[in-house]
Amino acid sequence: MTGPRVVIADDQAFVRIGFRMILNSGGIEVVGEAADGAEAVSVVRDLRPDVVLMDIRMPGMDGLEACRRIVQEPGDSRVLMLTTFDLDRYVYEALAAGASGFLLKDVTPEHLIASVRLVETGDALLAPSITRRLVERFASGVSGVSAPAVHRDLAVLTPREREVLALVGSGRSNSEIASYLTLSEATVKTHVARIFAKLELRDRAQAVVLAYETGLVTPGA
Numbered sequence: 116m117t118g119p120r121v122v123i124a125d126d127q128a129f130v131r132i133g134f135r136m137i138l139n140s141g142g143i144e145v146v147g148e149a150a151d152g153a154e155a156v157s158v159v160r161d162l163r164p165d166v167v168l169m170d171i172r173m174p175g176m177d178g179l180e181a182c183r184r185i186v187q188e189p190g191d192s193r194v195l196m197l198t199t200f201d202l203d204r205y206v207y208e209a210l211a212a213g214a215s216g217f218l219l220k221d222v223t224p225e226h227l228i229a230s231v232r233l234v235e236t237g238d239a240l241l242a243p244s245i246t247r248r249l250v251e252r253f254a255s256g257v258s259g260v261s262a263p264a265v266h267r268d269l270a271v272l273t274p275r276e277r278e279v280l281a282l283v284g285s286g287r288s289n290s291e292i293a294s295y296l297t298l299s300e301a302t303v304k305t306h307v308a309r310i311f312a313k314l315e316l317r318d319r320a321q322a323v324v325l326a327y328e329t330g331l332v333t334p335g336a
Contacts, residue, residue, distance in 0.1 A: 119165035119235035122147040124155035124181065125197065126173045130220065134168060134227065141228035152176030156184045163190045165235045169214070170197045171205045179205070179212050186213035186317070193234050193317065210320050211328075269329055271313045277331065279306040283319060284326025 121143055123131045135145045147162045149155035153176040159167055171178040182194045196209040196217040206217050215234045269277060282292045293300040316322050326332040
């Protein structure tokens with residue numbers, strides 16, 4: 116096997132079996148499984164996988180709480196949430212909890228394999244524009260939405276870095292930011308990397324959420 120090491124957390128055994136077969140066929144090793152959130156946290160703590168496929172709704176500890184705990188653990192396991200619900204409040208909560216993106220459970224085999232590989236590289240699965248729509252819909256006081264796992268002092272950023280973060284939060288790609296600020300794309304990538312390092316962000320999904328939660332970007336602005 117080559118590529119990321121994966122743990123699958125889902126309370127339905129047939130889902131775990133199906134995803135394991137798909138990932139194995141794509142050369143991705145499934146190193147462990149879990150049937151609920153508490154077991155997922157334990158398995159991830161023991162095995163330190165690169166990627167965790169995490170169902171949102173599970174008995175006992177759900178996937179959202181498990182995600183919060185996993186991203187606080189040592190190591191760099193990235194969580195890819197699984198849901199049967201498209202663009203509902205659970206998706207926003209998953210991103211706020213530190214997930215690197217989400218997949219619907221009817222994902223095609225090819226997209227599942229590509230998504231796991233993408234998230235393992237440190238990128239976010241969701242396009243920033245999609246994440247932005249989610250945040251705009253749910254960031255303004257939706258009942259039951261938990262506070263995000265990431266709060267950082269933006270004072271550590273330079274004025275230019277704050278400007279770049281605001282543009283990331285508004286859903287712009289690196290090339291679009293470069294054009295807007297009249298910079299090279301390489302320079303923008305350097306700014307983004309520094310922002311991530313200073314604010315301890317895992318990917319663009321967290322950057323978008325943080326930009327809204329800190330008020331740097333406001334819904335509808």
